[in-house]
Amino acid sequence: MDAIFKALNDPARRALLDSLRDRDGQSLSELETQLDMTRFGVMKHLRxxxxxxxxxxxxxxxxxxxxLNAVPLQEVIDRWIEPLLAKPAARAVIDLKTQLEGPSSMTDKPDFVMKTFIRCTQDALWEALTDPAQMGTxxxxxxxxxxxxxxxxxxxxxxxxxMRARTLETDPKSRIVSTFEPNWEGGGAPSRTIFLLASEGDHCALTVEHYDLSVPVVPGEGVHDGWARWAAGLKTYLESGAAHRFNSMAGAGA
Incomplete structure (x- = not known):
């Protein structure tokens, strides 16, 4: 948490975060033009x-x-603010109709990226992501x-x-590539997701990459909000064993 406050304690770094909030997925060259400093200076702030x-x-x-990865900021909010507002069982981090028969390309740029850390084994994380009974929980x-x-x-x-999600590729316990085919109004056209799993001792790192989105990614709304709630439910389930649906329309006991 000290690293978060250190990172935020600089106007240049806050400006970089603001820029990524407005337009995610920028390169170093794109970010460099927005700050009055050398390329090396921008690289240091990004690091x-x-x-x-x-x-x-x-x-x-x-x-x-x-x-932009909102998970650490949500953890800070949860630590001091959320307990004053509610007491959920556990509160954690901020979920093609076209045919994609061939191997997915890893050279294209994702429209959305999120990374979180979950205290569990790699086996347990894999099962939670692939077992339909657990997923429905x-x-x-x-x-x-x-x-x-x-x-x-x-x-x-x-x-x-x-919605439907057709598995396109898997690398057992480390990678899942699938379609993302929403069936709700305003869900956008079919797209593609990649889950990357990595063990880090007593916890796992999970990265979500979402490609080919036809709807904008707006912090706190739509795709961004959905993945945050998806990750919160997964993390709570694996770390506490309790199922909690982080649905804004659900009651506290849902």
């Missing part, structure tokens, strides 16, 4: 933000793209999840289809 996990990066070809919005062949079908509470 501090990365060390605090406030910025995560994704390399594509010769370029490295930077993304912790998912913030789905009433249940079932699997048909290589496709996960997320159901609404009344039994309708909320």
């Amino acid at each position: 501090v933000l990365e060390d605090a996990s406030l910025v995560v990066t994704r390399k594509s070809g010769r370029f490295k793209y930077h993304y 912790w998912h913030f919005l789905a009433g249940g999840v079932r699997k048909e062949d290589d496709t996960y079908i997320y159901e609404t509470p009344d039994g309708g289809t909320m």
Whole structure:
């Protein structure tokens, strides 16, 4: 947490975060033009933000793209503010119709990136992400999840289809590539997601990359808000064993 306050205690670093909030996924060259300092100076500030996990990066070809990661800030809010507002069982971090039959390309740039850390084993994280029974327990919005062949079908509470996710590629316990096919109004066109899992001793790092989005990524809304609630449910489930749906429409006991 000290690293977070250190990172925020500089106007240049706050300006970089503001820029990424307005337009995520910028390269060093793009960010460099916005500050009155050398390229090396901007790199040093970005390194501090990365060390605090406030910025995560994704390399594509010769370029490295930077993304705002809201998880550490949410943890700070949860520590001092959330207990004054509510007492959930656990509060954690801030979830193609076109055919994608061939191997996914790792040279394109994701539209959204989120990284979080969960106190669990890599096996447990993999199971929570691939077992439909578990997924239906912790998912913030789905009433249940079932699997048909290589496709996960997320159901609404009344039994309708909320979305589909067809598995395109897997590297057991470390990587999942799947479609993201929303069936709700305003969900946008089908897109693609990649989950990257890595063990770090007594906890795991989980990175979510979302590609080919047809809707804008606005902090605190839509895609951004959905993934934050998705991650909160997953983290709570794995760390406490208790299922809590972080759905804004659900009651405290949901």
